Amino acid sequence: MSNAPDEGINEADLKVGEPKTKAAGVPGVLHAMEIALKQMGPIRTAETLLRLNQKDGFDCPGCAWPEADKRHLAEFCENGAKAVAEEATRRRVSPEFFAEHSIADLLERDDYWLGQQGRLTHPMLLDDVGAADPERHYRPIEWAEAFALIKSELQAMDSPEQAIFYTSGRTSNEAAFLYQLLVRGLGSNNLPDCSNMCHESSGSALGQTIGIGKGSVSLEDIHEAKLLLIAGQNPGTNHPRMLSALEKAKRNGARIIAINPLPEAGLLRFKNPQNISGVLGDGTEIADEFLQIRIGGDQALFQFLGKLLLEAEAAGREVLDHGFIKQHTTGFADYSAAVADLDLATVLAATGLTEEQIRSLAADLIASDRTIVCWAMGLTQHKHSVATLRDVVNLLLLQGNIGKTGAGVCPVRGHSNVQGDRTMGIFEKMPESFHDALDAEFDFASPRKHGFDTVAAIHAMEQGKARVFMGMGGNFVRAAPDTDRTEAALRRTALTVQVSTKLNRSHLVTGSRALILPTLGRTERDRQSGGDQKVTVEDSMSAVHASHGRLAPASEQLLSEVAIIARLAQTMFQDDDGARLPNTPVADWAALSGDYTRIRKHIAAVVPGFSDYEAKIERPGGFVLPHGPRDGRRFATPSGKAVFTGNELEFPEIPAGRLLLQTLRSHDQYNTTIYGKDDRYRGIYGGRRVLFINEVDLDTLGFAEGDAVDLVSEWTDPKTRVCTERRAEEFRLVAYPTPVGCAAAYYPETNVLVPLESTADVSGTPTSKSVIIRLAARTPVAVG
Ligand SMILES: Nc1nc2c(c(=O)[nH]1)N[C@H]1C(S)=C(S)[C@@H](COP(=O)(O)OP(=O)(O)OC[C@H]3O[C@@H](n4cnc5c(=O)[nH]c(N)nc54)[C@H](O)[C@@H]3O)O[C@H]1N2
Ligand SMILES: Nc1nc2c(c(=O)[nH]1)N[C@H]1C(S)=C(S)[C@@H](COP(=O)(O)OP(=O)(O)OC[C@H]3O[C@@H](n4cnc5c(=O)[nH]c(N)nc54)[C@H](O)[C@@H]3O)O[C@H]1N2
Ligand SMILES: [Mo]
Numbered sequence: 001m002s003n004a005p006d007e008g009i010n011e012a013d014l015k016v017g018e019p020k021t022k023a024a025g026v027p028g029v030l031h032a033m034e035i036a037l038k039q040m041g042p043i044r045t046a047e048t049l050l051r052l053n054q055k056d057g058f059d060c061p062g063c064a065w066p067e068a069d070k071r072h073l074a075e076f077c078e079n080g081a082k083a084v085a086e087e088a089t090r091r092r093v094s095p096e097f098f099a100e101h102s103i104a105d106l107l108e109r110d111d112y113w114l115g116q117q118g119r120l121t122h123p124m125l126l127d128d129v130g131a132a133d134p135e136r137h138y139r140p141i142e143w144a145e146a147f148a149l150i151k152s153e154l155q156a157m158d159s160p161e162q163a164i165f166y167t168s169g170r171t172s173n174e175a176a177f178l179y180q181l182l183v184r185g186l187g188s189n190n191l192p193d194c195s196n197m198c199h200e201s202s203g204s205a206l207g208q209t210i211g212i213g214k215g216s217v218s219l220e221d222i223h224e225a226k227l228l229l230i231a232g233q234n235p236g237t238n239h240p241r242m243l244s245a246l247e248k249a250k251r252n253g254a255r256i257i258a259i260n261p262l263p264e265a266g267l268l269r270f271k272n273p274q275n276i277s278g279v280l281g282d283g284t285e286i287a288d289e290f291l292q293i294r295i296g297g298d299q300a301l302f303q304f305l306g307k308l309l310l311e312a313e314a315a316g317r318e319v320l321d322h323g324f325i326k327q328h329t330t331g332f333a334d335y336s337a338a339v340a341d342l343d344l345a346t347v348l349a350a351t352g353l354t355e356e357q358i359r360s361l362a363a364d365l366i367a368s369d370r371t372i373v374c375w376a377m378g379l380t381q382h383k384h385s386v387a388t389l390r391d392v393v394n395l396l397l398l399q400g401n402i403g404k405t406g407a408g409v410c411p412v413r414g415h416s417n418v419q420g421d422r423t424m425g426i427f428e429k430m431p432e433s434f435h436d437a438l439d440a441e442f443d444f445a446s447p448r449k450h451g452f453d454t455v456a457a458i459h460a461m462e463q464g465k466a467r468v469f470m471g472m473g474g475n476f477v478r479a480a481p482d483t484d485r486t487e488a489a490l491r492r493t494a495l496t497v498q499v500s501t502k503l504n505r506s507h508l509v510t511g512s513r514a515l516i517l518p519t520l521g522r523t524e525r526d527r528q529s530g531g532d533q534k535v536t537v538e539d540s541m542s543a544v545h546a547s548h549g550r551l552a553p554a555s556e557q558l559l560s561e562v563a564i565i566a567r568l569a570q571t572m573f574q575d576d577d578g579a580r581l582p583n584t585p586v587a588d589w590a591a592l593s594g595d596y597t598r599i600r601k602h603i604a605a606v607v608p609g610f611s612d613y614e615a616k617i618e619r620p621g622g623f624v625l626p627h628g629p630r631d632g633r634r635f636a637t638p639s640g641k642a643v644f645t646g647n648e649l650e651f652p653e654i655p656a657g658r659l660l661l662q663t664l665r666s667h668d669q670y671n672t673t674i675y676g677k678d679d680r681y682r683g684i685y686g687g688r689r690v691l692f693i694n695e696v697d698l699d700t701l702g703f704a705e706g707d708a709v710d711l712v713s714e715w716t717d718p719k720t721r722v723c724t725e726r727r728a729e730e731f732r733l734v735a736y737p738t739p740v741g742c743a744a745a746y747y748p749e750t751n752v753l754v755p756l757e758s759t760a761d762v763s764g765t766p767t768s769k770s771v772i773i774r775l776a777a778r779t780p781v782a783v784g
Contacts, residue, residue: 005091008113009677014687016706016734020265020680032081035675039089048088048523048551049081059547061087061170061522062670064413064540065239066219067621077240082668082675086502087521088551091118093503095140098124104134106508111478111748112674114503120518121555125149128512138507138516143559146515147571153468153495153513154572160187160447162467164457167193167426168474169415170522172535172547174599175561176417177606178592179472180425182569184435185444185585189451193426194474195418196454197481200763201380202411203422205389209397209643210629211636214419216408217372218541218624223248224406227368230287231259231298231392232378232769236266236681237667239376239412247284255364258287260378261295261662261742262692265681291361293351295660295742296652296770298379299388300342300350301358303649306395307339308362319366321400328400328633331644335394338646350651352739370406371396376414377664381769384650386762394644402642403633413540414671416522420538423607423625428453437606442585453764454480458756461489469511470497472561473519475504478672481754481766482726499564501554504672520560524549528563530595535562536617538625544610545622566593652770654741658714659697662769663747663754672748679746684734691775692736692744701775705735710776711745713753726753730778743773 036045060067062080097117103126106114123146124138141149154163165183167176183191195203203213210216222228222245235242243266246256258267267287293301313319325332344355351358365371373392379385393409401407413419425434428451435446452460458480460466469476469490480486490496493511500507501521507514520526526533526549534546559567566589573584580586592598597614604610609625616623628634635642654660666688668676678685682692691711698705711728728750738744747768758767 005113005116005118008110009686009688011687011689011730011732013677014690014732015685016690017683017685019263019683019736031680032078035082036085039085039091041090044088044090044551045085048084058522058549059416059537059545060084061416063239063241064416064419065241066539066541066543067545079237079240079670083670084523086115086670086673086675087119088523089118091116092121092554093117093119094121095124098138102135102137103508104136110674111505111672112677114505115673117503119554120500120503120516122518122557124516126510126514141515143567146517147568149513149515150468150495150497150568151571154186156494157467161190161451162465163188164190164192164452164460164466164469165472166454166457166470166474166476167191167421167472169194169418169421170473171421171561172417172537173420173424173544173603174535174596175472175565176421176424176426177599177603178562178565178569181438181442181585181587182565182572184438184446185569185573187447189428189430189447189449190457191426191428192452192454192457193418193421194415194479195422196764197479197766197768198377198414198418199380199411200765201385201760202375202389204386204763205393206409206411208637209390209393209645210402210409211642212628213422214542214627215410215540216402216627216630217410218630219245221372221406221408222246222410223252225249225254225370225372226406227364227371228254228256229259229371229373230256230267231373231375232380233374233376233412234260234262234264234266234664235412236264238414238665240266242412243286246286250284250286255288255368256286257289257291257361257364259291259293259298259301261293261739262744263290263292263737289357289361291353291357292739293353294739295662296382296384297351297353299384299391299647300347300649300651301353302388302391302395303339303647304342304344304347304358305362305365306335306391306398307342308359309365309395309398310336310339312362312366317366320398324400325397328635329397329642329644330639331646334646335644342649346649350649365395365399369399370404371399371401372406372408372410374410374412376412378662378769381760381765381767382652383758383760383767383770385760385765387647387650390645390647393642397642397644403629403631408630411540416539417537419540419542420536420544423538424603425607434606441602441605442587444583444585455756455759455764455766458482458486458489461492464492467494468497469493469495470499471506472499475506475672477506477509478504478748478751481751481758481768482756483748483752484726485756499561502673517564518555518558519564520549520553520558522547522549523551524553524558525551526560528560528594528596533560533596535596536600536622542625542627543622544617544625546617560593562596562599563593566590655772657701658772658774659693659743660741661711661713661743661745661750661753661771661773663750663771664744666746669746682736687732688746688749689731690734690745691731692734692738694738694740694742695735696740697743698733698735703733703775703777705733707733708778709733710778711750711753711773712776713755713771713773715755715758715772717757724755726755728752
């Protein structure tokens with residue numbers, strides 16, 4: 001098998017087949033092995049895949065679903081294997097690569113091609129000599145020179161608020177903690193992160209209602225639940241290991257209801273590659289019911305379910321947990337009043353469901369005393385996401401479904417350490433208590449003024465208010481909304497710095513000058529002056545455990561994320577004699593990067609729940625952080641109780657002749673990293689520029705399957721009433737079982753359509769799952 005990278009995607013090769021109704025099984029394993037062998041070769045493939053999520057191995061960079069305590073030798077899923085292959089690849093992006101390819105050349109390549117080139121090996125500089133010259137090339141630079149350059153740009157700023165420090169969610173606890181300390185030491189809270197585009201709405205809603213922005217269930221709770229609602233999530237692709245937990249719940253007698261506009265493969269049937277029956281048979285039917293909801297209709301559904309429970313109680317049935325409501329909650333009357341006048345016709349229009357379907361789900365809820373709601377981006381990336389999630393909490397509170405076995409809220413996180421990064425202080429508005437503890441530990445005064453989140457950071461750059469952008473991982477340009485504006489915004493800065501493992505478009509759309517700082521990945525040995533280091537991460541269920549990389553680093557030039565941050569901090573905070581500058585954190589940066597146990601000591605002193613950190617991560621499976629509602633129905637809200645909220649019902653209105661577009665992931669991608677050209681489960685092969693559309697809409701709008709169209713988003717600013725348009729060119733129409741009026745297409749190709757101003761109330765998350773579009777026929781190009 002050749003190790004050479006593939007060519008980019010040629011959309012002319014697109015083939016459309018039937019969507020699958022089963023996930024994983026042998027085809028999944030084979031596909032993962034094919035990618036792994038191509039990227040890593042046979043020996044490295046065996047070495048790495050066997051270490052995935054094993055005790056004493058490294059944490060899977062694939063997703064934040066927890067590890068089972070008892071691991072199978074081959075506890076890997078297709079997507080974990082792909083994520084590892086992507087990082088442990090033997091291909092290299094070396095200085096020779098950059099000498100061969102100019103920026104102009106690389107800007108022509110697609111995301112798939114860029115990612116295929118391999119691991120970054122050297123610190124590289126794109127200088128501003130002749131910035132307009134399209135033939136500019138990155139050239140190698142010494143680490144010391146790179147840090148000096150960052151220093152000179154940071155010192156040239158008028159105020160510390162002119163620098164922005166982004167974080168993606170793979171960064172370890174140790175690196176994240178040092179990074180926020182560096183940034184706060186520099187004088188700002190400008191710490192936007194991928195969470196702003198992801199589960200921010202969950203954090204906002206849960207923080208307000210239960211006093212902590214994290215999920216309340218453990219893996220055992222999933223296994224023990226009687227009823228599980230999986231809303232706005234595609235676990236077959238994005239959290240495949242979750243399917244094993246759902247399978248187990250099912251065997252214990254749980255009912256599982258999928259609430260989704262799309263019939264996603266894994267939710268319908270799951271072939272567990274770990275079981276003989278899964279490999280050979282037809283697999284387990286995961287969902288008992290599939291409620292094909294219209295995009296954005298969930299708040300109406302959850303509110304109406306609440307109303308039905310209240311009505312059943314009023315009719316004399318014992319539905320509510322009165323003891324819980326009385327002892328542990330406030331706001332019950334407000335909530336009851338808010339849902340009392342809900343009108344069925346409105347709910348049916350918003351959801352596209354039948355009355356019978358909704359009543360049957362209410363009956364399931366009444367029959368269950370252990371209910372869990374799981375959700376992901378289908379619930380968090382709408383204008384009314386925070387209100388929707390508050391209504392999810394309301395419904396659970398009615399029956400006391402929090403803080404008991406088999407019940408609770410389960411926001412399923414994305415990146416493998418996105419939750420840990422937040423715990424470590426990667427947030428533009430950490431609570432005062434965190435700042436107080438940080439100041440006490442490092443004897444300095446951290447800035448208290450809130451910083452920029454992701455969208456605010458783009459506005460700041462767009463308005464020329466930011467000079468320096470640094471990304472700790474991730475691919476900001478492709479992940480952010482409104483691609484053209486985000487690109488223009490970044491181009492206005494003086495310097496962009498990307499700490500990365502792999503080449504991506506954020507290295508090509510830059511400030512006047514740009515740096516690539518190549519770093520170690522999770523799979524690699526991290527050797528420092530104090531010996532081999534481990535790092536720690538927190539999963540979606542607040543469990544913290546260690547991760548040890550074992551592979552030889554992709555290049556001798558790589559520094560760990562911790563070392564990069566520590567060296568930058570030394571450059572910034574020490575004078576030439578190594579003396580600490582005034583008003584900077586008191587920390588021995590060199591010692592910290594030599595021995596990460598010292599970082600963990602600081603974390604233990606600053607962040608609640610980390611006492612005995614070092615000892616606890618030695619335990620098999622690590623340890624679980626405290627969680628008031630889960631551990632003892634303690635709610636850190638102002639009243640000390642969980643809060644019922646009355647929320648006004650919202651749902652998207654689709655103007656005539658328009659569609660509501662959700663932007664989602666294919667089966668062959670990890671966010672902006674495109675692993676392959678297919679979306680096997682949805683029957684798409686060889687291309688990505690497709691629009692999934694209901695047949696009825698094809699008809700009404702006067703198009704046929706296979707037609708090429710431009711997608712035009714129409715956004716009317718609610719404040720100014722000004723309408724603006726954005727265009728994504730040349731998409732192929734694919735007839736698909738999605739609700740009428742509701743279309744779907746892949747991210748990041750469609751990010752260009754998401755207006756920067758279109759964000760969720762309260763959380764500020766871009767509304768990537770509800771974009772109003774119209775289809776514009778492509779003028780046929782005359783051939784001849
Ligand atoms: N292989 C792989 N794994 C991943 C990722 C990846 O890209 N690839 N990304 C990681 C990250 S960062 C994240 S955040 C997670 C994302 O995990 P998901 O949230 O599962 O990812 P999406 O592809 O955005 O899928 C959104 C799902 O919500 C549904 N949906 C859309 N709108 C609505 C709605 O209004 N209501 C309801 N009920 N459903 C709706 C869609 O049909 C789809 O099934 O996965 C993580 N894991
Ligand atoms: N339209 C639309 N937009 C979306 C979404 C959507 O559903 N629709 N989803 C949003 C969501 S949920 C998220 S989380 C964001 C994702 O946004 P990001 O987290 O910014 O994007 P990723 O694609 O995960 O970043 C991939 C890059 O991370 C780098 N990387 C990988 N591993 C490491 C590592 O260990 N260390 C370092 N330093 N770098 C590493 C590699 O260089 C790789 O190219 O996108 C958001 N954007
Ligand atoms: Mo995410």
